[in-house]
Amino acid sequence: MDGASMDHSAKMKKSSGKKKVAVVGxxxxxxxxxxxxxxxxxxxAxxxxxxxxxxxxxxxxRSINLALSHRGRQALKHIGIEEKIVSMGIPMHARMIHSLNGKCSPIPYGRKGQYILSVGRTNLNKELLTxxxxxxxxxxxxxxxxxDWSPETGTMTFHGLDGAEKEIQADLVVGCDGAFSATRKQFLRRSRFDYSQTYIPHGYIELSMPPRNGEFAMEPNFLHIWPRNTFMMIALPNLDKTFTCTLFMRFEEFEKIITGDELIAFFQKNFPDSIQLIGVDALKRDxxxxxxxxxxxxxxxxYHVSDRCVLMGDAAHAMVPFYGQGMNAGFEDCLVFNEIMDQFNEDFAAVLPExxxxxxxxxxxxxxxxMYNYIExxxxxxxxxxxxxxxxxxALHFIMPKTIIPLYTMITFTxxxxxxxxxxxxWQNKVITRGLWIFGTMSIAGGTYLLIKHCPKMPPVTVEQLWNRVSGLKWLRT
Incomplete structure (x- = not known):
């Protein structure tokens, strides 16, 4: 055991004697x-x-850039490091859509002042460990x-730094060891535990866009997207003035690109404005x-076994990165668990099932x-x-802020x-869609009625007859 670990062991002896919690990961x-x-x-521990x-x-x-939003910030605030982490991030106020012809169009995330933060995974992890x-x-x-670990006794067996096996006893095991969790393996041996794992047919490759003349090569306060219907590329800003670009595409499409010339031809066809920004040599290298x-x-x-173990983060719910909520959902797990601990006075037997x-x-x-947001x-x-x-x-949210709230706003900013x-x-989508259908139908009916009324060659028709004819059109109801 190194000096730092010895220092931690000494610290543990000074603790209050409360139950021991072992966090795996x-x-x-x-x-x-x-x-x-x-x-x-x-x-x-x-x-x-x-x-x-x-x-x-x-x-x-993994190095896919992270997008920190309200849920994650609330969790960081609870342990007093929100402001420090925010100072290490770059605000992104909108999506910046790059069309094939090079035109850029922003789509704001929410109201003025609402933004998500591009943060580096490694630096954030270092700060959390500190x-x-x-x-x-x-x-x-x-x-x-x-x-391995025992649900009955809480005994955990580790392969230690020196190569030897080591047993640890804990009152609560908290599995935070990722999508391929070793903690979760014990769950799979038990009855009435549902589990599914799905690989999507798309993969990703990361590219780096260097600074230009010491500054960002593109506007930094946006999440840049090159949407191409069945695949896309995104770019998030970093503190060192680079952008991390991620190309998402079906594996068979990646496999078609074998040579450097094929790669450049692919980018000239689909992302022409990015080639100069990334650089031909850097593009091929990455x-x-x-x-x-x-x-x-x-x-x-x-997510739990009796009062001995609980899963959080990717160990419980690994998700694809397209809503930027994987980390935020994991951080909110910690916050929700803490709130339930308050509610049930730290009684693990009641807290874990709840x-x-x-x-x-x-x-x-x-x-x-x-997954839905990938398509979007x-x-x-x-x-x-x-x-x-x-x-x-x-607009409806501005007029009726408590009744109509955009989905992205609910997920990201509340x-x-x-x-x-x-x-x-x-519910909102159903109401708004129905309202648009009624408005469109009435507009067509009204316009047609005025046309008929002022056209002497056409036979007279009542509003009721016109409505029956228009509402009978199948395309209006689909």
Whole structure:
């Protein structure tokens, strides 16, 4: 054990003697969850299979940029680091749509002043680990891989830093170890546990857009999107004035691009304005550096086993990245669990079942929405009707702020429960669509009636007869 770990062990001896919580996974959600438990006074031990990323020269793992929004910020606020993390992010006020002809059109995310933040995963993880370390009742254990654990006793077996197996006893095991969670494997051995894992047919490759003359190559306060109906590219700004570009496309389309010339021809056809911004050599280097990476979504239920273990973050609900809510949903898991702890006076036997009851429908709804938003980002944003509805919904929200709330606003800028936001959205969509149909039908009927009334060659017709004829048209009802 290194000096830092010895220091943590010494800290643990000074703790209050409360129950011990073992957090498996020192990523974003694991580190945040550990801070929540430590703040409540529990003895907290974090076990991470990787080395300490704060000391590593190269950090392995996913690098898709993160979009921090209201739910995540509320969780960070609870442990007192919201302002620090916000200062490390870049505000994005709107989507910037890049058409084939090079025209750029912004689509605001919400009202004036509402924005999401582009934040780097690695820097955020480092800050969260440092925040955990500040509590005297915490212990950080790196290079510890979970082999197995017992739901009956809470005994956990790790493959330690020295290569030997190590047993740890905990009153509560918190699984925050990602989509391929080792903690969740014990759940799969039990009856009445539902689990599904789905790989989508699309993968992604990341590219880097360097600064130009020391400044951002594009306007920085936007999430840039090149929507091409069946695939798309996005770009998020970084503090070093670069953009991280991510190309999402079906695997078979990636496999068709074998040579550098084929790659450039593909970009000239689909993203012509980006070639000069990225650079031909850099584009070829980044594209062929790694094969396209897969994206998986995971749904399971319940999120707990008796009063011994609970799942949070991707271990409970891995989702595709297209709504920017994966991290925010994981952070909100910590916040919701903490609120339920208040409600049930830290009684794990009552808290864990309630957490599953409350959180499962919300996270399942968000997983579905994340897939829906991929279609919206790559295709719907090209539709005039989509843009019309976007502005109409915004106008109605301005007039009736408590009655009509755009779905994106509910998800991104409020803590409305995810599944309740979906229900509200479906109701609103039905009401607005029906209103547009009635308005359109009446406009056609009124216009036709005036035309007939002022045209002497046409036979007279009553409003009732006209309405019956117009409302009988099938295309108006579809």
């Amino acid at each position: 020192g990523g974003l959600v694991g580190a945040l969850s550990a801070s929540f438990f430590a703040k409540r006074g529990f003895d907290v 974090v076990f991470e299979s990787r080395d300490d990323i704060r000391c590593a020269k190269v950090v392995k793992g 925040a955990v370390e500040a509590y005297p009742n915490t212990e950080l254990n790196f290079s510890h891989k979970l082999l 594209f062929f550096k790694l094969p396209a990476q897969a994206m998986v979504w995971v749904k399971c239920s319940p 957490y599953s009851r409350v959180r499962v429908p919300d996270d399942h709804a968000m997983c579905e929405l994340a 980002m790559r295709s719907h944003v090209n539709s005039r009707y989509f843009l019309f509805r976007k502005y109409l919904d915004g 803590r409305t429960r995810y599944h309740e936001a979906v229900i509200q959205w479906q």
